[in-house]
Amino acid sequence: GENVEQHPSTLSVQEGDSAVIKCTYSDSASNYFPWYKQELGKGPQLIIDIRSNVGEKKDQRIAVTLNKTAKHFSLHITETQPEDSAVYFCAASITPDSWGKFQFGAGTQVVVTP
């Protein structure tokens, strides 16, 4: 099955700086890579996703890049703000047939200090 590794486990950044979280996956057939943000006491929220036919996707201050050859993908947050403080999870799956094989990374605690 798919195995997703996420690094770093914690990340402290100064407000205004950029943050980068990296994930690697094991199954070369994986074709869908979402990112979730979880604020304290809340459930995860889907914030951006990318499919294997695209190398990069942006949405305002967040972007995701995918390197299929190396089997890794990254989340980039620019101009970080205190409200970006949260736990971020990556995931990988093979859609549409990977029911039960959707794997999350272990999460990255991001702390943005003013």
Place this chain on the structure above:
Amino acid sequence: NAGVTQTPKFQVLKTGQSMTLQCAQDMNHNSMYWYRQDPGMGLRLIYYSASEGTTDKGEVPNGYNVSRLNKREFSLRLESAAPSQTSVYFCASSDGGPQPQHFGDGTRLSIL
């Protein structure tokens, strides 16, 4: 918009007790999921329901049962709670496919 609603938000049980966690979504989504979240382990899929009338095991189904009561509701039952089931449980839904799109705010369950 309520989205995905879970009840209760907190619960303390004694070993051996049973309980049902409730989940309802108001987005007319076909698929629903139950995850558990433990420190340092991300989210692990317990059971899922790809569509109304179907349920299947996920990664960690032992000790749990589920019921897809209708399109809106998907419940998770612990028949005989064990301390290893102490966790935060999340229900999620999507309009189709194995990727959850909307999560509830969780049920924090402690088993003594």
